[in-house]
Amino acid sequence: AGKALFEAQRVGGHGKMIIHGGYYASPAAVLDGLRNGEFFLRFQAVVDLATGAAIGAEALVRWQHPTRGLVPPAEFIPLCEASGSIVVLGEWVVRESVAEAARWRRLRGEDDPVSVAINASARELTSAGYGEFVLTECANVGLPAALVHIEVTETHFGSDAAAVRDNIRVLRGAGVIISMDDFGTGHSSLSRLTEIELDVIKIDQSFVAVIETERESPVAELTIKLAATLGLQVIAEGVETEAQAEWLRERGCLLAQGYLYSRPVAADEFVARFLVQPVT
Ligand code: C2E
Ligand code: CA
Ligand code: CA
Ligand code: CA
Numbered sequence: 001a002g003k004a005l006f007e008a009q010r011v012g013g014h015g016k017m018i019i020h021g022g023y024y025a026s027p028a029a030v031l032d033g034l035r036n037g038e039f040f041l042r043f044q045a046v047v048d049l050a051t052g053a054a055i056g057a058e059a060l061v062r063w064q065h066p067t068r069g070l071v072p073p074a075e076f077i078p079l080c081e082a083s084g085s086i087v088v089l090g091e092w093v094v095r096e097s098v099a100e101a102a103r104w105r106r107l108r109g110e111d112d113p114v115s116v117a118i119n120a121s122a123r124e125l126t127s128a129g130y131g132e133f134v135l136t137e138c139a140n141v142g143l144p145a146a147l148v149h150i151e152v153t154e155t156h157f158g159s160d161a162a163a164v165r166d167n168i169r170v171l172r173g174a175g176v177i178i179s180m181d182d183f184g185t186g187h188s189s190l191s192r193l194t195e196i197e198l199d200v201i202k203i204d205q206s207f208v209a210v211i212e213t214e215r216e217s218p219v220a221e222l223t224i225k226l227a228a229t230l231g232l233q234v235i236a237e238g239v240e241t242e243a244q245a246e247w248l249r250e251r252g253c254l255l256a257q258g259y260l261y262s263r264p265v266a267a268d269e270f271v272a273r274f275l276v277q278p279v280t
Contacts, residue, residue, distance in 0.1 A: 024068065025079035030089050038064050039089070041096055042264030045274050046117065046235060049249050049256050054274035056115030056149065058257060059097040060264045061089070081123050090124045094137050098148065100267050102141035107275055114275060117149035117179065125152060126160040131170030146175040149200065154186030157196065165196075172197050179235070184219050194230065201227045205238020208258070211247045212240070224251050 023029075033039055043057035063071045080086035101116035108114055124130050138145050150171055156164055168178055179200035180193070184207060193201075207219040220236065227234035236248050239258030248256060262273065 023079060023083070024065065025076050025085055026083050027085040027088065030080060030083075030085035033063065033065070034088065034092055036066075038066065039092065040064065041093065041100070041267065043100070043116075043267055043270040044257055044264040045262040045270060046115070046255055046257050047261045047274075049236075049245055049254055052261060054114065054270075055255065056117060056147075057270055057274075058117040058149075058151070058264075059093060059100070059119070061093055061119075077121065081121050084123065086121045086123045087127065090121055091133065094118055094134055098134075098137050098143050099141050101147055102143045103267075104271065104275055105143065105147065107271065113144075113147055115147045115149055115177070117151055119151045119181065120156070122156045122159060125156050125167055126163040128163065128166070131167040131174075131176075134171060134176065135174050144175065145171070146177065149177040149179050151179045151181040151202070152196075153181045154183070154192070157192065168197055172199075183223055190226075193226075198230075198232055200233045200235060203234060203236045203253075205258070208236050208238045208244055208248075209240075211244045215247075217247075220248070220253075221251055224248075224253050228252065 040062050042060045042062055044060060045054040046056045046058060047054050061073055061077075063073075063076050065071050077086065080089050097116045097118050101114065104114040104116075118134075120130070134148065134150065135145060138148060150168075152164070152168070172178055177199045178197060179202055180196070180198055181202050182204045183201045185204045201223060203220050203223050207217050207223070211217045211220065224234055233255065234253055236244075236253050236256040237258065239245055239248065239256040239260050241260060244258075245256065245260060262270070265273070
């Protein structure tokens with residue numbers, strides 16, 4: 001309640017943000033938060049629509065702020081992007097995520113791979129050396145790069161597309177899977193999609209949500225076809241009902257995430273529910 005402590009303002013044509021006034025997501029504040037253990041990860045299973053078994057999980061960051069309580073990432077991530085603190089936070093997310101995935105691999109063995117999907121911000125993707133950083137962290141924990149998905153969005157290609165492409169080339173060259181997140185919600189053209197080196201398209205949850213109310217989702221349907229044409233995998237997000245899962249299965253979508261299968265949960269719960277107990 002009351003007046004916000006911060007004000008974010010868009011300036012210029014590059015979507016750069018300037019933050020005014022006292023704000024809580026400054027680099028110093030995020031560093032403090034990391035030292036104090038205020039950040040933690042939740043993992044949401046990515047499941048095989050045919051069996052319900054997990055093929056991997058997406059890491060989603062949370063901030064238990066001492067005075068603000070549990071702040072949703074949709075609120076603090078943009079502020080971290082604006083202040084630059086996303087870089088140190090993003091490094092922490094990568095380190096924690098690959099360490100967790102390395103544990104899953106030890107648990108399951110080499111023949112039952114479980115991947116981890118990490119959301120990359122524009123700031124990270126445009127930093128020189130981001131690709132190498134991710135690969136180094138994988139090597140440090142003995143995780144094959146092919147078990148890491150890096151999720152990018154169309155908007156990431158607006159500011160410094162060349163730098164983004166360089167990082168993607170480094171990552172993909174080592175076997176990292178590149179996913180286009182929130183597909184269809186950005187402003188990019190279809191031609192751009194073919195210019196980006198990609199492995200996976202994620203159908204945004206807004207296009208899955210309408211399946212329930214209208215029984216049709218032209219964008220979801222087209223995305224599944226487009227992915228097939230381009231030889232890409234497709235993951236539907238935000239699957240909440242069996243009717244939506246059925247609709248997706250009928251149209252050839254093989255993978256999904258959503259509350260129907262699991263909310264984002266602590267790593268131990270993901271392990272207990274999807275990796276230790278076989279899904280029957
Ligand atoms: P996203 O990458 O599109 O993540 C999916 C969001 O949908 C998550 O929200 C997830 O909890 C939510 N979700 C999953 N299944 C369902 C469902 O069945 N129904 C509904 N209604 N929602 C579902 P969350 O965790 O609040 O994250 C919001 C956004 O914050 C993410 O959207 C992502 O853009 C960003 N984010 C989260 N973690 C990170 C991170 O570590 N780094 C960066 N750069 N961004 C992150
Ligand atoms: Ca994502
Ligand atoms: Ca998404
Ligand atoms: Ca999103």
